[in-house]
Amino acid sequence: MTRSPDHIPPAHDRAPKGNRDLSFGALWQQPSGMAVLASVSHRVVGKRFLITGFIFFLIAGVLALLVRTQLIVPENTFLDSQTYNQFFTMHGTIMMFLFAIPMLEGFAIYLIPLMTGARDLVYPRLGAFGYYCYLFGGAIVMSSFLFDAAPDGGWFMYVPLSTREFTAGMSADFWLIGITLAEIASVTAAVEIIAAILCSRAPGMRLTRMPILLWYLLVTAFMIAVGFPPLIIGTLILEGERLLGLPFFDTALGGDPVLWQHLFWLFGHPEVYIIFLPAAGMVATMLPVFVGKPLFGYGFVVASVVTMGFLSFGLWAHHMFATGLPNMSLTLFSAASTMVAIPTGVQIFCFIATLAQARPRLTVPMYFILGFLFIFVLGGLTGVMLASVPFNLQAHDSYFVVAHLHYVLIGGFVFPMFGALYYWVPHFTGRMMSERLGKWAFWLMFSGFNLAFFMMHLTGMRGMPRRIATYPEGIGWDRLNMLSSIGSYILAAGIAVFIFDFFRHRWRGPAAGRNPWGAATLEWLYPPQAPGYNFRAIPTVHSREPLWDQPELTRGDPEALPGALRETAPDHRRETLGCDPVSGAPIQILRLPHPSWSPLILAVGLALVFVLVLAGQYVWVTAGAVIALIGLTMWVWEPSDSGVHRDTGLPGLRLPVNIVDRRSHLYFATTGTLLISFALYASILFAGLYLWNTQPQISATTAAPDMAAAIGALVGGGLLALLAWGANRLACAQRRVGAALMDLLCVLAAATTAVALGLALMPVDPFASAFGAMGWTLGAFVAVYLVVVCYWALFNALRKLAGAVRPGQTLPDMLLSTFANGVAVMVIGAASVFLMLEVVP
Structure with missing residues (x-):
């Protein structure tokens, strides 16, 4: 009997041979042993980002402690000036490029399918490829220590200090090549996040019903797509000058060192908001849970997030007031720097109004939320001060700026991140962390942070410049630096308590029940450590708080809930439901890949190209390119599933597989790639x-x-x-x-x-x-x-x-x-x- 085209199994990503009666659970089973490297599950990849990012955070923290130890007393000889420069450069580099952005990507990759009611990301292999690029890029940067060539020109790598004339070794090359490879992970994550949020939501989840975190992540992804390309172009042309002698920054041949600052801060200042927005989204997600009321002013928060996304690109020269810009430019950038405080304030007031609706439960995540509100508001106030050109010129390159930066970034990201880890760790491990130890960790971190960095405002006002390895005695900086260093040790002790609590809870923590916090969003529908497919049946939602407003979802066994795509695909393929980007109505069935080696092969080939360029082995660069091409061809050599239709499990709803129109997830990925490409093009x-x-x-x-x-x-x-x-x-x-x-x-x-x-x-x-x-x-x-x-x-x-x-x-x-x-x-x-x-x- 001839089978219809609807039942022809595709030649790629099939279930394992000889297992045509594969059960639903076995179809989504994760590989074990060495094959785990081929896993493309959003849960696995998300955890990899989080664990790797946290390890980099600890490395950067140790470097910071060594820097503060050097500054604890005047005329200290604990570190020589060269080593000191390397340590503060690597501290900033790791924190900005290898910790903050990858951590938010890890949360996004892990949580988006769970919050949208999907079984996985729409491009699972893209997430896996991005992780390997991040890992290899970070390894290149960190390997500079092994070759005694750690970068020492600052995490901003200013020109002409970083040109071959003033940095003759390979230290700047390690930075430029490693960071460029790591940034590829960021832009691929942007495409992944945009397509996943817009194209794979549960039925009924229109844009106005999305969990608030998804709005934050969506705006952040667009900001990454536009904001990261200037840095990529900047690193490429600077490396071109260092390796080939092209005169991009040579003033004698028409170049300009300030060009690097423009390209860097076109990325650098939006990055502050790229880091802040997802963290604020986590706060906006957790805060209603512990207050027991919906977020106040959902629409105002969404509007302020979108506004902040636009405004953040209009104030890159906020960091360049002392470079000799025209007065008109100074006025415009000063005004833009002040204006961005308005949407930020709207979000903070909505958070405070949410708190005012009821008495919150003072859990550990709630402590970190309150700590975020206190610290970030103080950082915002000093940000408004630095937006004033006269004050900025006085405080420029002083420790006042260091204090402001850390109040904004640690208050705006690290404290919400720790709150988010305590909040979602039950989902990662199935166990609860200790409330008692968590509060100890919070108070040590909160008191240590404020002691360390509030003092830096005062040392900056007393004239202490940034990036100095030592200072003379008796000029008013001694006690302030001593207190700052002591505060940094207290802060580190709080992080050590968190680490101890994390490892302790893996063996002794109480088991987390279903929805242990009483949350409202779909990631808590199943008990912690839910099966790999997330949802046996994709549920229909009717509000922004489905677990609060739809009691049928929380009663009984979630495996028995009705919904879409409940049954296994006829050809044993992984599937999830695709939606209209605006209305959330089901419009297609998305076919998802099984575990695949192609992302790793492609990333290995690309990393080899970068490493061989760094090593000067240009003849062998072709070998890396060939490996990358093999991985890419393995990835894409597959017949399309478009043209196939099948039942969804919803009454009377039969949908195509991978629709052929502008609502397709593949079309969004193509246009997202073009958006990044045009941002690169516009940067040139x-x-x-x-x-x-x-x-x-x-x-x-x-x-x-x-x-x-x-x-x-x-x-x-x-x-x-x-x-x-x-x-x-x-x-x-x-x-x-x-x-x-x-x-x-x-x-x-x-x-x-x-x-x-x-x-x-x-x-x-x-x-x-x-x-x-x-x-x-x-x-x-x-x-x-x-x-x-x-x-x-x-x-x-x-x-x-x-x-x-x-x-x-x-x-x-x-x-x-x-x-x-x-x-x-x-x-x-x-x-x-x-x-x-x-x-x-």
Whole structure:
């Protein structure tokens, strides 16, 4: 008997061979032994981020204690100045890049599917790939200690201190290459978070019913997608100057060291809010639980979060008031720095109003919430002070700024993080931590923190500059530094109590019951350590607090609850429900991968490329690239599931698998990738425009690109978009051979366009001026995307010609058309810039 297309099992990610009667639980079983490295479960990956991030936090904390020990008395010789510089640089680097962002990613990856009513993230392999990039990037940075080449130029790596002229060894290279690899994890997490929140919510969970934490994470993900690319471009061009001698920051050849500050703080100041917002979202999630009332002003909080996301990109020069910016710029950035306090204040007042609704239960998480409110408000007040240009110029690079930074970041992230760990640890381990030890940990951390960092306000006001290894006796800093160092030891003692309590509770902690805190959100529907599939049946929700407002969800066995996708897929595939991004109505069934080695292989290949560049073994870089290409091909070489329909388990609802339209999760991933790509592209254009404006007399001496070749690239970009559109149309018309031929023409057009861009830049000497080097950077960036289009189009053509595409499976063609359109815009923009340089004197 011939089976219908709806029942043809795909060739990828099947259940284990010989086990076609796989039970629902066994289908979601996690691998064991070495195979655990192939796990893509959001629970496993989320815990990996959290554990690794916390280990980095402890390393950074030890470095901070060594720094404070050096400063405990005047003229101390505990550390020499070189080691001191390395320790404070690595402390800041680890805290900002290897702890704060990865920890929030870990919470997001773990909690989003549980809160949205999904069985996993929509891209589980992307999360696993991001973790391995983060791990390898962090290992590269930390390995600098093994080679006696730890970075010592500050966590901001200011130019020209970090150029080859002033930092001749490899210390800055370890920082630049390791951090760039780690940042790849952040931008992949942004795509993952956006797609998961918008495309995989439970039925009935429209945007206005989402748990408040999801709003915080969604805005944060968009901020990461736009805010991290300037740093990535900055690290790449600085490494280009160090390795190749390109003069991006050489003032004699039209470069400008201040360009690095612009690119760094375009990332750096939004990052403060990227760190703060998820932590505030955790507070907004936990606070109603212990008050027993819904969050006050849900709509105001959402509006303030979105507003803060926009405003945070308008005040990067808040850290650059002393660099000689024009007075008009100082005024605008000062105003923006003050304005951002308004949405922050709205959130704080909503939290206070929530507290006022009822008497809260003073649990350990609640103590950390109250500590957050106290410390962060104080940090916000000093932030408003630093937004004033006259005061900023007086306090710039003093310990007053150090105090402010730690009040904002430790108060705004570390205290909520510890509260969140106490709150969600029962979900991670199935056991409760000690209330008594938890309160000891809080009070030691709270008192130690305020003793350590409040004193720094005073040392800063007395003129103590940042980043000094020692100081003379008798100038008014002695006792204040002594108290700060003692406070840091007390703070460390509180963290040590937490660590002891964590390991103790794994063996002696009482078992956590179902929903031990009496929470309202879906992650507590099952008992702690729920099965790997999260939800046996995906429930329908009717409010923002489903566990409070829908008693049927909390009565009886959650395995027996009615809902969608209750039964195993006919072809034994992992599935979850996909929704309309706005209304939350079910629109598709999302097929999810089984454990896969491809993320690890791809990450290993990419890490090898970075390590071999760091080691100067350029001949072997190709080997790493080949491994990465193998991993990528294993990842994507799979037939699409689009065109298949099946029952959902909801009455009368039969849905397609992986819909082919702009509501698809794959479309959101493609557009999210393009958003990041355009942010990278805009960062290069910004850098080029800045160099052209700062030293026009040198930029004017740069040779103009070849006009004929630039026109050819311009035409090629338009042709590329047209051919990709044609391939999509032919695929929709089920003309497989014609679509494959059009894909091959796309390959030819993309390759020809890349060659045309190269020919256009041939007259330009990238070593003669910074402006010329930036032109080559723009051309190389666009060429990389053209190579991606070549690979993708060739891949689609081979799949069609190999018969791996069934009728109706047109999603890859739609996505390629969308991506090619974005690349065509980049090509046309770059070619237009080259033509203007020919015309404009």
